[in-house]
Structures are given as C-alpha cells and as structure tokens.
Amino acid sequence: SSAVYAEVRRPCRVMILVNPHSGRGQALQLFTGHVQGMLTEAAVPYTLVITEHQNHARELVRKADLSQCDALVIMSGDGLLFEVINGLMEREDWQEAIQTPLGILPGGSGNALAASVHHYSHCGFMLCKGLVGSMDLVSIHLASRQRLFSFLSLAWGFVADVDIESEKYRHVGAIRFLMGTLVRLASLRVYQGRLAYLPVKEAPKLPKGSIKSNQPPSTPQHQSLCSSLPCRLIPNTSQNRNSRHNHNSTNSNHNTLTNSSNNAITTKRPETQSDGKTRAPEDSLLPGLDQPIPDSWTVVKEEDFVLVLAIYQSHLAEDLWTAPGAMADDGVIHLFYVKAGISRPALLRLFLAMEKGGHLACGCPHLVYEKVKALRLEPVSPQGMITVDGEMVEYGPVQAQIHPGLAKFICG
Ligand code: ADP
Ligand code: MG
Incomplete structure (x- = not known):
C-alpha cells in the first residue's frame, strides 16, 4: 500500500545466533557456506553471534538493545529458539520484545519448527514471502x-x-x-x-436451515491474507521501529519483513501494574x-x-x-x-x-x-x-x- 512506501526505507537488521554444536556440529559451516553470501549480496546488515555455552543466547537476548534489531534468527535446533523465547519473556519490556520476528535456519538435529513452517507454507510460500506470522506460546x-x-x-x-x-x-x-x-x-x-x-x-453445530450468525469468528485474527495458511500480515506494533520492508531486493526472503497497516493486532494487552510496568501474561x-x-x-x-x-x-x-x-x-x-x-x-x-x-x-x-x-x-x-x-x-x-x-x- 502507499502508506508502506511512504515510510523511510532502511534495511532490516538481523541478529543471527549460531550454536556451533547443534546437529552434527555443522551450523557454522552451513552459515558461512550458504547464508553469509546471500546476506552480503542483498546488503542485509546482520550481527553474527556464535554461542559459547548453554544459555548464552538466553542471557544475551534478555539484555540486548532490541531497538537495534528487526529480527532474531537462530541457526541451530529447537533448543536455541527455546532459549531466545525465554530470554525475551524474561525482559521487563517482554510485551514489546516478544513481538520481534523470530526466524529459524535449520541447523540442528531437531528442527521441528522448521519442518512445521515448511510443511504448511510450501504451497503458498511464494505468496507469503516476507511475511511474519503469529505463533502460539505455552506458559509452563x-x-x-x-x-x-x-x-x-x-x-x-x-x-x-x-x-x-x-x-x-x-x-x-x-x-x-x-x-x-x-x-x-x-x-x-x-x-x-x-x-x-x-x-x-x-463451536456448537448450527441446526440445518438456520441463518448463519454474522458474528466474527472467535479467533483473534481479524484479517488474513490467505486464511488457509499460517502466515498472516501483522502490523509493526512497536513505535520505535519504523519500516521493516524490502529495500530494493529482488528475491531475498530475509529483508522483507513487510509492514502493513490494514491488519489487526493479535496479541492481547496484559494488565498494567500500578507502577506502570506490565507483567508477563497471566x-x-x-x-x-x-x-x-x-x-x-x-x-x-x-x-x-x-x-x-x-x-x-x-x-x-x-x-x-x-x-x-x-x-x-x-x-x-x-x-x-x-x-x-x-x-x-x-x-x-x-x-x-x-x-x-x-x-x-x-x-x-x-x-x-x-x-x-x-x-x-x-x-x-x-x-x-x-x-x-x-x-x-x-x-x-x-x-x-x-x-x-x-x-x-x-x-x-
Ligand atoms: P540440536 O538440534 O542439535 O539439539 P539445539 O539448538 O537444540 O540443537 O541445541 C542443543 C542444546 O545446546 C540446547 O540445550 C542449547 O541450549 C545448547 N547450546 C546452545 N549453544 C551452545 C553452546 N555454544 N555450547 C553448548 N551448548 C549450547
Ligand atoms: Mg535440540
């Protein structure tokens, strides 16, 4: 939309976290061999972090200045993503922090999320390129x-x-x-x-012949680009991150975190405490x-x-x-x-x-x-x-x- 193009264009800044021991211990070679060149060619600024120990990524993400980072991408298995998510949720500003788009480059031996994403997006992958979808989290x-x-x-x-x-x-x-x-x-x-x-x-089945209710469905999504796919455009909700869209890229899928103004926010606002701080979702x-x-x-x-x-x-x-x-x-x-x-x-x-x-x-x-x-x-x-x-x-x-x-x- 014109609103998107009117915004200041700047490249999407990515923090890439690599666990060098994940999977067969090849994540770093996979990065230098397949990903690094692509990022350089597409002029995507990135910061590469090679984790040194367990919970390194979690601590780093807990303290990082996220205003300098438009996406967090892990190159590892599911364990490193678990660290990143928990690091984000442990922050005082978790509510905004957890809105940071997360990406996964399969590098581990688990990679269940990568498989899930791939399975559901393969038919509409091109269509959804550059999109950011919502993902449920479970509090344990x-x-x-x-x-x-x-x-x-x-x-x-x-x-x-x-x-x-x-x-x-x-x-x-x-x-x-x-x-x-x-x-x-x-x-x-x-x-x-x-x-x-x-x-x-x-939902109770409507009896035959009854008039369909015009109530919206109870799911939190109000609009979706392609309802059969998990990928839906979401707005950039944080005020301090301006535009996240493609800057002059022809086919890169790493700098197209598209902003959109016509879709609804999916996350419920948590209650605010008396000191103005928000607490993790109840x-x-x-x-x-x-x-x-x-x-x-x-x-x-x-x-x-x-x-x-x-x-x-x-x-x-x-x-x-x-x-x-x-x-x-x-x-x-x-x-x-x-x-x-x-x-x-x-x-x-x-x-x-x-x-x-x-x-x-x-x-x-x-x-x-x-x-x-x-x-x-x-x-x-x-x-x-x-x-x-x-x-x-x-x-x-x-x-x-x-x-x-x-x-x-x-x-x-
Ligand atoms: P894999 O798919 O190989 O299991 P994971 O990303 O799940 O890869 O990581 C496996 C474990 O290693 C996780 O518990 C993660 O927290 C931990 N980890 C992350 N970085 C390091 C590191 N540099 N050294 C040792 N363990 C790490
Ligand atoms: Mg694992």
Whole structure:
C-alpha cells in the first residue's frame, strides 16, 4: 500500500545466533557456506553471534538493545529458539520484545519448527514471502514455581526419554530420533501419573436451515491474507521501529519483513501494574499447582501411560508429523497420550505412521488425542524425565496453558 512506501526505507537488521554444536556440529559451516553470501549480496546488515555455552543466547537476548534489531534468527535446533523465547519473556519490556520476528535456519538435529513452517507454507510460500506470522506460546509452570515459555512441546514418558537419550546420537542427524525410539522400544516401560485438561469447546453445530450468525469468528485474527495458511500480515506494533520492508531486493526472503497497516493486532494487552510496568501474561486458566483441578476440566481415568505429549506445532521433528491439523497460531494444545497395554509392534507402527501423519488413522485403541487449552500432569512414578521443547526440565507436577499468537515468526 502507499502508506508502506511512504515510510523511510532502511534495511532490516538481523541478529543471527549460531550454536556451533547443534546437529552434527555443522551450523557454522552451513552459515558461512550458504547464508553469509546471500546476506552480503542483498546488503542485509546482520550481527553474527556464535554461542559459547548453554544459555548464552538466553542471557544475551534478555539484555540486548532490541531497538537495534528487526529480527532474531537462530541457526541451530529447537533448543536455541527455546532459549531466545525465554530470554525475551524474561525482559521487563517482554510485551514489546516478544513481538520481534523470530526466524529459524535449520541447523540442528531437531528442527521441528522448521519442518512445521515448511510443511504448511510450501504451497503458498511464494505468496507469503516476507511475511511474519503469529505463533502460539505455552506458559509452563513447574513445581519449583519456575515458569517457562514453550513453542513446541511438553513431553513425559516415552517421548521425553527419547528426546534426552537420543542426544548421544546427535552426530547422525535427524535419524537420531528413530534410533532413540528403537532403543526405548526394547526397554518399553509404563509411567504412572495423573493427567487432566481443559478441553477446547467445539463451536456448537448450527441446526440445518438456520441463518448463519454474522458474528466474527472467535479467533483473534481479524484479517488474513490467505486464511488457509499460517502466515498472516501483522502490523509493526512497536513505535520505535519504523519500516521493516524490502529495500530494493529482488528475491531475498530475509529483508522483507513487510509492514502493513490494514491488519489487526493479535496479541492481547496484559494488565498494567500500578507502577506502570506490565507483567508477563497471566495464566487465567490455571489454578495454583497445589489447588484442586477445576470442575470444567476433564480428569483422565487411566493413571498408567506409555507417553503423554502436548504439542502446539504440526511437527515434533522433521519426519514426525505429529499433529496434522495443527497450525502455529490455532490457539490449541494438541494433547496426545498412549495408555499402558500397547504392544511394542503397535507403538512402533504409530511412530512409523507418524512420518506421514497417519498415526490417528491406525485405529489404535491406546492412542488418545484431545484439543485442549490447558493441562496438568502429576507424575506418580518417582523418577523420570519431562522435556519442554526437547530440553529436560525439573521432574514433578507441571501445568500449562496456551497463549494464542504471542510470538511472531518469519514464515516466508
Ligand atoms: P540440536 O538440534 O542439535 O539439539 P539445539 O539448538 O537444540 O540443537 O541445541 C542443543 C542444546 O545446546 C540446547 O540445550 C542449547 O541450549 C545448547 N547450546 C546452545 N549453544 C551452545 C553452546 N555454544 N555450547 C553448548 N551448548 C549450547
Ligand atoms: Mg535440540
């Protein structure tokens, strides 16, 4: 639109964070070999940061002057993006900071987000080029009162064990998950715990012949460029960042964070405290971890599980299309659990079918899938592993709730 062109043009400044140890340890070579030249040619100013230790990126992002940075791009796996998101949410100005468009250049062995983005955007990729989409984040509470923000998954049981145990196979790349799965299958175990969730209310079906309501849909998006895709134009909400659009680029997808004036803001404003500061978004759906489950929640009868997996992207890994219907900003936690009693071959069949998203069609009576807004898991087994975005967290009771469209990511 003319409004966009009237703005001052300047290049998009990108901070690129590389974890040199991610995946097969090739992220840096991938950067210098494939990305650096492109950035230079397109005259995109960037700052390259090579992380030196775990949580380096998290600390850096927590303190960075974000007014100097139009996008944060990680070249690694999902673990580094987890660090960046939590670094942003730990800032006093989190509300603005989390609006910074995030990008991912696959460099790790996980890269579930990269797979999800790719899958849903391939047909409209060209159309959406340069767009920034919304992404749900899930707020997670641990027993020690620690709070984390997650963009991908919360796992317990089989999947969490594979996440962590397969770290030692990281040199083999993406098939490390398959190797980990086979090893875990051999020593399949049952995990005791209690699971409860707040289901998504499906809109009641209108009776035949009734007049359609002209109420807008309840999703926070008001307008979308292409409603079947996760990519939607969003406005640049921060006052101190002027234009973010293409400056004289012919085919680069790294400096086209287009600004648009005709679309709606998707993130709800949090309450303001008396001192004028905002606080991190409240988890209005969650009681205290020590409080009883609310009546509106569903308590799962079974207490013996093989796995519990909450996922909010379509892919758990490059070749694991876990939640075929999931969109990055659908405001839904896709909750899967597998009840104890499943045979090894049946479980293996599920994981093999997952490559093409066919596990729900396996007719497996042990697999349950629910769309939820919040959940609580209380492990009873004294030892075990819980992972958030593939990273191990404190073991114990945990609860989570979705925050629709809280983050922004570059999706084309
Ligand atoms: P991968 O896909 O290979 O698992 P990740 O991006 O998930 O790659 O990173 C794996 C782990 O390494 C994460 O826990 C991340 O926080 C951590 N990490 C990031 N930078 C470094 C570094 N420089 N040295 C060691 N660990 C790091
Ligand atoms: Mg990882």
